[in-house]
Amino acid sequence: MWDLCTNALDTARLRGATYGDVRVMHLRQRDLTTKNGQVGTLSQSESIGLGIRVLSNGAWGFASTDRLTRQGVAACAAQAVSIAKASALAKRSEVVLAPEKAYVDSWQSPFRKDPFEIPLETQLALLLAADAEMRRVKGVTLTETDMQFRKIDSWFASSIGSRIHQRKVISGCGIAATSFQGEEIQKRSYPNSFGGQHALQGYELVDSLDLMRNAPIIAEEAAALHSASQCPEKVGTLILGASQLGLQIHESIGHPIELDRVLGQEANFAGTSFLTLDQLNQLKYASSIVNVVADARLDHGQGLGTFAYDDEGVPAQCTDIIKAGKFRGYLSNRETAHLVGLDRSSGTMRTESWNRLPIIRMTNVSLLPGTWDYDDLIADTHDGILMETNRSWSIDDRRYQFQFSTEIGWEIKGGKKVRMLKNPSYSGITTEFWNSCDAICKFDRWTLWGTPNCGKGQPMQTMGTGHGASPARFRNVRIGTAFSNQ
Amino acid sequence: MKLLGKAAAELLPERDLRRIVDTVLRLAKSTVAEETEVHVDEVANALTRFANNGIHQNVAEHGLTVSIRTVTDGRTARATTNRIDEDSLRAAIETSLSLAHSQPKDPRLLPMPGKQRYPRVNRFVKQTAALSAKDRARAVRRACDLAVKKGQVAAGIYSNGQSQSALANSRGLFAAYRETHSEFSITVQEGPAASWAKANSADVRAFDPQKLAARACEKSHLAVNARELAPGRYTVILEPAAVLDLVGFLFYDFAATAVADKRSCLNDRMGKQLFGQNISITDDVYHALQQGAPFDGEGLPRQRVVLVDRGIPRNLVYSRAAAKAAGKKPTGHGFALPNEYGEAPMNLVFGDGDSSIEKMVASTDRGLLVTRLWYIREVDPYEKVMTGMTRDGLFLVENGNVTGAVRNFRFNQSLIEMLQNVDLLGPAVRAAGEEAFEMVVPAMKVRNFHFSEVTKF
Numbered sequence: 001m002w003d004l005c006t007n008a009l010d011t012a013r014l015r016g017a018t019y020g021d022v023r024v025m026h027l028r029q030r031d032l033t034t035k036n037g038q039v040g041t042l043s044q045s046e047s048i049g050l051g052i053r054v055l056s057n058g059a060w061g062f063a064s065t066d067r068l069t070r071q072g073v074a075a076c077a078a079q080a081v082s083i084a085k086a087s088a089l090a091k092r093s094e095v096v097l098a099p100e101k102a103y104v105d106s107w108q109s110p111f112r113k114d115p116f117e118i119p120l121e122t123q124l125a126l127l128l129a130a131d132a133e134m135r136r137v138k139g140v141t142l143t144e145t146d147m148q149f150r151k152i153d154s155w156f157a158s159s160i161g162s163r164i165h166q167r168k169v170i171s172g173c174g175i176a177a178t179s180f181q182g183e184e185i186q187k188r189s190y191p192n193s194f195g196g197q198h199a200l201q202g203y204e205l206v207d208s209l210d211l212m213r214n215a216p217i218i219a220e221e222a223a224a225l226h227s228a229s230q231c232p233e234k235v236g237t238l239i240l241g242a243s244q245l246g247l248q249i250h251e252s253i254g255h256p257i258e259l260d261r262v263l264g265q266e267a268n269f270a271g272t273s274f275l276t277l278d279q280l281n282q283l284k285y286a287s288s289i290v291n292v293v294a295d296a297r298l299d300h301g302q303g304l305g306t307f308a309y310d311d312e313g314v315p316a317q318c319t320d321i322i323k324a325g326k327f328r329g330y331l332s333n334r335e336t337a338h339l340v341g342l343d344r345s346s347g348t349m350r351t352e353s354w355n356r357l358p359i360i361r362m363t364n365v366s367l368l369p370g371t372w373d374y375d376d377l378i379a380d381t382h383d384g385i386l387m388e389t390n391r392s393w394s395i396d397d398r399r400y401q402f403q404f405s406t407e408i409g410w411e412i413k414g415g416k417k418v419r420m421l422k423n424p425s426y427s428g429i430t431t432e433f434w435n436s437c438d439a440i441c442k443f444d445r446w447t448l449w450g451t452p453n454c455g456k457g458q459p460m461q462t463m464g465t466g467h468g469a470s471p472a473r474f475r476n477v478r479i480g481t482a483f484s485n486q
Numbered sequence: 487m488k489l490l491g492k493a494a495a496e497l498l499p500e501r502d503l504r505r506i507v508d509t510v511l512r513l514a515k516s517t518v519a520e521e522t523e524v525h526v527d528e529v530a531n532a533l534t535r536f537a538n539n540g541i542h543q544n545v546a547e548h549g550l551t552v553s554i555r556t557v558t559d560g561r562t563a564r565a566t567t568n569r570i571d572e573d574s575l576r577a578a579i580e581t582s583l584s585l586a587h588s589q590p591k592d593p594r595l596l597p598m599p600g601k602q603r604y605p606r607v608n609r610f611v612k613q614t615a616a617l618s619a620k621d622r623a624r625a626v627r628r629a630c631d632l633a634v635k636k637g638q639v640a641a642g643i644y645s646n647g648q649s650q651s652a653l654a655n656s657r658g659l660f661a662a663y664r665e666t667h668s669e670f671s672i673t674v675q676e677g678p679a680a681s682w683a684k685a686n687s688a689d690v691r692a693f694d695p696q697k698l699a700a701r702a703c704e705k706s707h708l709a710v711n712a713r714e715l716a717p718g719r720y721t722v723i724l725e726p727a728a729v730l731d732l733v734g735f736l737f738y739d740f741a742a743t744a745v746a747d748k749r750s751c752l753n754d755r756m757g758k759q760l761f762g763q764n765i766s767i768t769d770d771v772y773h774a775l776q777q778g779a780p781f782d783g784e785g786l787p788r789q790r791v792v793l794v795d796r797g798i799p800r801n802l803v804y805s806r807a808a809a810k811a812a813g814k815k816p817t818g819h820g821f822a823l824p825n826e827y828g829e830a831p832m833n834l835v836f837g838d839g840d841s842s843i844e845k846m847v848a849s850t851d852r853g854l855l856v857t858r859l860w861y862i863r864e865v866d867p868y869e870k871v872m873t874g875m876t877r878d879g880l881f882l883v884e885n886g887n888v889t890g891a892v893r894n895f896r897f898n899q900s901l902i903e904m905l906q907n908v909d910l911l912g913p914a915v916r917a918a919g920e921e922a923f924e925m926v927v928p929a930m931k932v933r934n935f936h937f938s939e940v941t942k943f
Contacts, residue, residue: 033826035747039589040826044581045566049549061619062545066568076548083532083544086619090627092540120588128590141748144826180748185867265537267641267680268673269920271860271877274942355547392863396875396894401941403873403896405865425865427896427939458535458643459545481938482865482873482898 001165004073005157008052011077013159017054017084019097020077021158023311024050024068025354030116032123033146034131039124040144049354054080058094059087064355098337098345100314102161107308110298111169111202115149118203123147126211127175133215134177139223142178146195147171147206148452154311162313170304170464171205172198172452177219179226186225186422188218188407192243193390198450198464200302221408224420231409231424233480237384238426239377239473242441244406245367246449246467247390252430253285253292254365254465256399257321257329258348259336270456271397274430275327277340283327286434289370292322294331296347296363301448303466305363312349312358319346321365325435333360352461359457364448366468370440374471377439379415385479386410386417386471387424392482395430403427405482425482433474441470496615496648497528498550500662503652506570510554511656513576519556519583521598523655523784525822527551531647534622539630539640541623555823556582557598560591562824596806600657604780604787605772607663609688610648614666617646617690625670629699633674636703642672646690653785663779669918670695673878674706678943679891681705682858682878684727686918688777705857705879712891714940715882721853721909722935723846723883726917726927728856733834734922735864735872736901740769740793740801741819742808743828751870751902752799761797761905764839768792769803769819769831775916775926776833783822791817793831797905805829834925839911846910846931848886853931855881855888859897862921870901874921875941895937907933 001024012020026048033040050073051064061084065076115123127145134143150170157163174196176189191197191209199205240248256273260266275283286292293300296307296316307316312334320328331348332340350361378386387406395402409424410417448468455462503526514522528550535543553566556579563585565578622644633640650664669686670693683702685693724732736751744750752760771778771788780788784806791801804812805820805828819829847855857879865871876894883889912929 035826038592038594040824042562042585042589042824043564043566044585045553047549047551047566047568049568059541060544062543064545064547064549066549079546083546083619086623087534087541087544089620089623090536090541090630092538092542120585124589178747178749180753180868183868185749263538264639264641264675265542267537267639267675268535268643268671268682355549357543357545359543392865392873394861394863394873394875394896396896396941396943397860397877398941398943400943401875401896401939403898403939423866429942458543459531459533459547459645478939482871484898484938485936 001155002157002163004050004068005155007070008050008073008077009157009159011074012052012054012081015078015081017056017081019055019159020052021156021313022050022052023351023354024155026153027353028151030149032127034127035144036142037128037131037135047353050076051354052077052080053357054084055095056081056084057088059084059091060095061087062357095335096338097334098342100334100345103309103313104163105308106165108167109169109200113203114169115171115203116151130175130211130215133212134175134219137216137219137223139179139181140177140219141180145175147173156311156313158313164309164313166308168200169202170198171201171203172196173206173209175211175215177222179222181226184226186222188222189389190214190218192449193407195452198304198452200304200306225408225422228420228422231385231421231480233484235476235478237381237473237475238477238479239381239384239386239471241388242445242447242469242471243449244387244390245469245472247393247451248404249365249367249467249469250451250465251393251395252399252402253321254362257331258360259330259332259340260360262330263336263339269458274398274400279327281326281328284325284435285322285327285431286325287437288325289440290322290325290434290437291368292365293368294319294321294363294365300364301468303364303448304450304452304464305466310347310349311351312345314345314347317347331360331362350463352463356461361463362465364466364468366448367440369443369446369470372439372441374441374445377441377471377473378412378417381412381415381473384412385421385424386412387426400429402430403482423483426477426479427481428478433477436475436477437472438475439473441472445470497530497650497664503662506552507652507654509572510552510575511654513572514556514579514656517579517583518558519579521557521656523555523598525553526652529647529649532619533643533645534619534626535643536626536630537641539634541626544619552578554578554582556586558583558586560595561586561589562595564824594807596810598655598657599659599785601659602785602787604661607772607780609665609777611666611689614646614668614688614690615648617668625695629672629695632699632703638703638706639675640672643669644695645669651779653781655785659785661781661785665777667777670698672699672702674702676706676710679706679709679712680878681709684918686924708881709879709891712893714893717895717937717939719934719936721850721933723843723850723853723855724930724932725843725857726915726929727858727919729927729930730917730925731859731862731919731921732872732901733927735862736870737834738830740803741828741830742802742804742812745802746808746811749867751868756799759797760799760902761794762908763797764908764911765794765797765905766837767794768835769833770835771833773833773835773926778833782818782820784820786816786818786820788818791831803829803831832923836914836927838914838928841910842912843929846929847883847888850883851885853883854892855883858919865898871898872901873898893943894941896939897936898938899936904932904935909933
């Protein structure tokens with residue numbers, strides 16, 4: 001693979017590139033699903049190719065190919081330079097990159113059980129058994145299960161001399177029960193909605209989920225939701241379960257801190273951000289108990305945003321985003337770091353595949369654990385609603401106003417969970433919401449959740465991001481708006 | 487191999503696709519596969535991206551995948567690779583068989599279909615394929631210059647590409663299709679205000695980037711000094727892109743499998759007057775403004791299907807398996823097997839009306855003109871309540887005139903209710919948004935549209 005990389009970089013240099021980086025990637029994926037006791041999807045895929053990004057005449061060009069011959073790679077590199085020269089016809093300024101060292105390294109994400117070595121029969125048998133457990137519950141009309149495994153090898157080389165090989169193993173698994181009764185569809189998912197939990201782990205992730213114990217629980221809740229009371233519309237106290245809080249972090253902290261959005265580079269599609277440059281170190285983003293980091297290092301956990309180097313050859317880092325409530329940092333790459341006067345990229349350039357340009361992406365953007373025991377948090381809540389497991393999510397294109405709904409809610413009265421609520425939802429303005437946070441649970445309730453489906457960029461790329469969170473409480477939140485009809 | 491010219495890379499000739507297909511089918515004969523299906527898909531795309539009045543990203547890709555489904559002893563599975571040497575294709579066949587063997591027998595599995603006949607569609611335009619990076623850069627430069635002259639900031643994309651697919655199976659079915667595509671999208675910001683325009687087509691000559699840029703510049707200027715209005719129910723005039731992105735969430739419900747699974751909003755509602763009598767919807771891949779192959783994931787020819795006739799949902803679409811289960815005929819809308827979703831209509835064409843956005847504005851005492859919508863998600867799957875935001879140009883209409891800009895709203899609106907409340911329809915056009923695949927839809931004037939909250943801009 002290194003010969004292909006060298007060939008591409010040499011061709012680019014000869015054609016006039018002043019900088020180049022190249023990624024050869026080999027992606028393998030296995031997908032298994034069941035529905036109502038039958039196997040649904042059963043497929044495996046592999047893809048290998050090369051993408052090269054170059055600077056020429058002060059502008060960017062990128063080209064990719066799956067023709068991994070000397071001739072194919074050279075043609076691809078030449079095309080990238082040709083595109084860069086075309087870009088220069090309409091460039092705004094010369095691209096300058098923040099300095100970075102060259103690295104020669106090889107890294108593999110840790111895993112105990114290679115999911116591609118576990119017999120398919122074993123994997124399908126578990127999914128079908130969990131599916132059967134859910135179907136045993138009266139009132140359940142649709143059962144679904146899924147597993148997804150990925151193995152990604154990438155060889156990165158750049159014209160400053162880096163040569164980095166990384167291998168990542170990613171696993172995902174989840175189950176869901178749906179109940180249709182009268183004029184209502186209710187659904188419960190485990191351990192999270194939209195495909196379950198995803199992490200930079202091997203099959204040990206699946207082993208840890210205990211699907212068989214949880215299958216009947218969510219099936220019974222899906223059926224029971226029909227007779228639960230409607231979540232009221234009011235302004236009140238909200239406790240978010242950890243997975244829902246993970247998505248809240250993703251949408252209302254993770255996206256607005258992307259420096260490409262802040263600088264207008266995503267204005268046409270993903271949008272911009274309310275976190276203009278003058279807000280750095282000034283904005284009181286959240287209450288003083290809130291601390292958020294963007295941490296791609298393995299020390300933070302095996303999340304979907306964990307790696308050793310980003311796809312621009314910058315080592316994984318931990319960046320303070322919110323410290324004691326104050327806004328402290330952005331997600332940057334080498335180009336945007338230079339534009340805003342940072343010494344160095346924060347190492348967040350990531351690409352979906354060999355045929356996509358790396359762009360700024362969340363790594364693991366996590367809320368650090370607080371000081372509350374979960375039981376104490378519930379006992380301390382006189383009147384509130386606990387919401388768990390995302391059902392819908394939406395936020396404006398500058399990341400101010402959001403609305404989420406969850407699969408299930410629980411009314412809390414006098415420090416106790418007293419009854420189930422259906423169709424829970426809440427909404428708010430990002431900074432008002434985070435400033436209303438008055439309690440965060442300890443590390444024993446903290447989970448590094450995986451969001452496997454974050455879309456960004458043109459052409460669109462899907463990326464996995466990590467979000468550590470433990471349950472937390474928020475005051476004076478607008479609740480029930482999604483189902484209001486005023 | 488002839489690739490990577492000055493424009494987007496050229497596609498392989500159809501005979502090369504046939505050669506790949508024939509190789510797979512030949513190799514599969516020496517295995518235990520009883521039936522084999524092969525999809526070959528090739529893309530050559532290029533996209534120029536601009537922001538802050540200049541190009542900041544500029545990409546091209548070329549890729550070809552071979553996806554193989556085998557059947558053995560009543561079981562099926564799929565393996566996909568982008569390596570086309572014989573060893574790799576043989577390995578993909580073996581992987582597919584190994585996956586298939588790992589599962590229980592599927593008593594519902596149907597034999598693969600035999601040879602089919604397809605209506606001809608021609609959506610390959612050489613001028614689109616020939617558009618080069620320099621051509622795109624020059625057009626982007628002109629669009630940005632327009633914004634610069636007005637003290638505005640432009641961001642967007644200009645893309646073109648070509649793709650082709652071949653689908654064949656061991657029962658003699660062979661289908662092939664190629665098309666081109668092009669797209670220009672622009673967002674223009676003037677201070678905190680913004681507006682947007684977008685078009686796409688198989689034929690790059692079907693739209694003018696300069697005209698789209700001029701429209702976005704003009705509307706962005708109109709969008710300055712937005713004032714805040716109270717949330718509530720408003721009459722809205724939805725431009726086609728806004729209609730598209732909302733109604734796009736309705737059509738997976740027209741899958742027979744979704745109804746059988748009881749996850750469709752059409753459960754217990756087929757044949758009833760669900761929408762207004764002015765709403766008729768057809769799935770029609772052969773419509774002049776549509777794109778896409780005339781065959782489905784199993785190689786069946788796509789049928790034209792009337793989904794909604796004067797407000798009444800009349801028909802669903804059926805894959806072969808869903809049709810067998812329901813005692814119906816397949817409509818040619820199935821996804822590639824194996825999958826759990828069955829099928830979906832992908833080429834929607836709305837019936838239109840004789841109004842226009844100008845006439846809708848003129849007929850409105852008080853309402854809102856909506857350019858586009860954003861981040862739409864489903865809140866209630868049966869009542870089809872959707873939430874989302876307005877974006878890039880929300881305007882107040884008073885006494886028949888656009889009188890100013892308004893801060894963006896969040897909506898929580900049932901699509902079913904919305905399509906009961908349509909007062910006026912414009913001509914159906916090929917619309918492009920960001921949340922749904924392209925459709926042929928009209929602008930709509932809708933009463934009692936529910937905005938629940940307002941944002942800060």
